[in-house]
Amino acid sequence: MSCKKIFLVGFMCSGKxxxxxxxxxxxxxxxxxxxKEVERIEKMSIPEIFETKGEDYFRRRELEVLMDLVKDEGLVISTGGGLGSNSKAMEIMKTSGLVVWLRVDFETFLERCGKDSSRPLLRKSREELHKLFESRSKIYAKAHLELNGTMEPFVLVKEITCACENYPFAL
Known part of the structure; x- marks a missing residue:
């Protein structure tokens, strides 16, 4: 296996x-x-972190967790939707392993996420969510590999392992 870490990025409910x-x-x-790692470290849920410490604090913590994880090998790392759309985090991931964007369209995201109360950003209006979706997609598009996140999970796994075996990217 040529790559030592795989990072999965994409919007909420993309299947990461x-x-x-x-x-x-x-x-x-x-x-x-x-x-989940941030929740474990903070000993609170993401909605609780957003409410008590704010979104900026949460974003800093997830970047810190990422910085710790890039030191290890043999990892498949699912990033939160916000971390994967952070330009600094994207560059860190791209120089540390294979970055895969699981792309879904906006309607698929809405169908999959519904009214999940564990996702603070779902409290935004449809228009605000669409704007966030579009802006994050511009960063996700910098991933090494873009896959249709509506494909069956086992098909996506096969595509990712093939990409990893043929990993042509210089790290």
Whole structure:
């Protein structure tokens, strides 16, 4: 296997955690969901962090977690939707492993996420969410590989492992 870490980026409900777990199992690697890692470290849920410490604090913490993870190998890392759209984080990931964007369209995102109360950003209006979706997509598009996130998870895993085996990117 040519790559030592795989980062999954994409908007909320694009399948990063589902695909990430399957991919890690297939490769015999560890799966890390950065959102869950921040919750574990902070000992509170993301909505609680947003409410008590603010979104800026959460964004700093997820970047810190990413900085710790890039030191390790044999990881499949699911980034939160905001971290994957952070230009600094994207550059860190691209120089540390294979970055894969699981792309879904806006309507698919809405269907999958519904009214998930564990996602503070879903409190925004449809228009605000669409604007956020569009702006984040511009950063996600810098990933090494873009895949249709509506494909079956096992198909996505196969595509990612093929890309990793043929990893032509100089790190």
């Amino acid at each position: 955690s589902t695909v990430g777990r399957l991919l890690a199992d297939m490769l015999g690697w560890q799966f890390v969901d950065i959102d």
